[in-house]
Amino acid sequence: MTAVEIPTSETGGGTQRFPADQPLRLDSGALLSPLEIAYKTYGRLNAEKSNAVLVCHALTGDQHLASTHPTTGKPGWWSRFVGPGLPLDPERHFIICTNVIGGCMGSTGPGSIDPTTGRPYGLSFPVITIADMVRAQAMLIEALGIETLFAVVGGSMGGMQVLQWAADYPEKLFSAVCIAAAARHSAQNIAFHEVGRQAIMADPDWRGGAYDLYGVKPEKGLAVARMAAHITYLSEPALQRKFGRELQRDGLSWGFDADFQVESYLRHQGASFVDRFDANSYLYITRALDYFDLAAGYGGVLAEAFRRARHVRFCVLSFSSDWLYSTAESRDIVRALNAAGCRASFAEITTDKGHDAFFLDEPALDSALRGFLSAAAERRGIA
Structure with a gap:
């Protein structure tokens, strides 16, 4: 043709x-x-x-x-x-x-x-x-x-x-x-989205959605939203196969650093996400999904x-x-x-x-x- x-x-x-x-x-x-x-x-x-x-x-x-x-x-x-x-x-x-x-x-x-x-x-x-x-x-x-x-x-x-x-x-x-x-x-999916939205809106840099006017971004809240959502994209067998309970370094930190590899993985997912996605877009698109x-x-x-x-x-x-x-x-x-x-x-x-x-x-x-x-x-x- x-x-x-x-x-x-x-x-x-x-x-x-x-x-x-x-x-x-x-x-x-x-x-x-x-x-x-x-x-x-x-x-x-x-x-x-x-x-x-x-x-x-x-x-x-x-x-x-x-x-x-x-x-x-x-x-x-x-x-x-x-x-x-x-x-x-x-x-x-x-x-x-x-x-x-x-x-x-x-x-x-x-x-x-x-x-x-x-x-x-x-x-x-x-x-x-x-x-x-x-x-x-x-x-x-x-x-x-x-x-x-x-x-x-x-x-x-x-x-x-x-x-x-x-x-x-x-x-x-x-x-x-x-x-x-x-x-x-489903109700469960709506619940996960609500956790993510609340994490974004609880970030002080969200500024009621007007963060662009202040030259800031609610990066911490958006990263947490991505971390929570990313868990739903994986399966327990996949997480176990990929990470199990493997530590990030020798020994425990006896604190709240990323001791486990799975914690480090989720933190990386959250941190990299904020570079390419807008927090308000995340709110609007997840809401569209919830209404579906x-x-x-x-x-x-x-x-x-x-x-x-x-x-x-x-x-x-x-x-x-x-x-x-x-x-x-x-x-x-x-x-x-x-x-x-x-x-x-x-x-x-x-x-x-x-x-x-x-x-x-x-x-x-x-x-x-x-x-x-x-x-x-x-x-x-x-x-």
């Missing part, structure tokens, strides 16, 4: 700016304007515009899916899946990844300038939802001149966006891959959310040791898809790596994703 340039920017992405007369209408009733969406692309859109894949990132991700992160200098968060011969192949697919609204890597969020005040929004930024994130992505996809996505793919919060796409824009989807996600946030309950808008019946998506090909994947979004929750999604008459394949991948397995070297995940996308591409007629 002949490749063509996308109509609104060079291949590689950038920032899509929507004028004031194209506001984003939020579930809260607020209008967000002007709107900016930062995104990256990999590959070329074919002449038929039939090979576009939207990849949705998780809570602390961004648009740098497979390119060097400008702040950390590290490879993109899903580089192991994007490249020639990999499941997401730029020689075959036109891959798009956006920074969600509420984020801190270029899309409109609490750190953006409020045009009415000339200052960062801070806590005046409206509360957002997963549906709002998807609505913004749909605006971008339309601006790029793409009528139907070959696939929308995501893990964790990205998987929730995939489900929201299927419910809200099924006519724009050919296939959908939901990895390690759930159709609603896809069935709520359909009388509490999840299958009803998928009634219009019977033509979409679904793949749902879970990990056996994931206790953040368990296999049971993935099975609930599959049962709802089946009840709605949708075509859905499902696999539980056996691993002890926990929720974060979708970021890690997990050959069974590679195989499942590659097999599903290859079969869908054959159906779609993508060479």
Whole structure:
């Protein structure tokens, strides 16, 4: 097939700016304007515009899916899946990844300038939802001149966006891959998020969310929030295998230094996180996750959310040791898809790596994703 340039920017992405007369209408009733969406692309859109894949990132991700992160200098968060011969192949697919609204890597969020005040929004930024994130992505996809996505793919919060796409824009989807996600946030997940938010807001440098105006950051609170959340991304067997009760140095400190290697690991995770993420964005995005309950808008019946998506090909994947979004929750999604008459394949991948397995070297995940996308591409007629 002949490749063509996308109509609104060079291949590689950038920032899509929507004028004031194209506001984003939020579930809260607020209008967000002007709107900016930062995104990256990999590959070329074919002449038929039939090979576009939207990849949705998780809570602390961004648009740098497979390119060097400008702040950390590290490879993109899903580089192991994007490249020639990999499941997401730029020689075959036109891959798009956006920074969600509420984020801190270029899309409109609490750190953006409020045009009415000339200052960062801070806590005046409206509360957002997963549906709002998807609505913004749909605006971008339309601006790029793409009528139907070959696939929308995501893990964790990205998987929730995939489900929201299927419910809200099924006519724009050919296939959908939901990895390690759930159709609603559980009480336990809400509880962990609340601990993190309270840690941020208890930091004296948070300044009621206006820390940018004072030239400070609530780094200690944000680091603690990251530490608490990171525990949920791992499994007990993985922690035991990697760290056990190994000490950081010879002997105990008989104090509160990081005696154990696992303590040092979590402190490192917290310290490195504050260099690349914004505290207020963390508050807003975790709140969006907490509000997520896809069935709520359909009388509490999840299958009803998928009634219009019977033509979409679904793949749902879970990990056996994931206790953040368990296999049971993935099975609930599959049962709802089946009840709605949708075509859905499902696999539980056996691993002890926990929720974060979708970021890690997990050959069974590679195989499942590659097999599903290859079969869908054959159906779609993508060479």
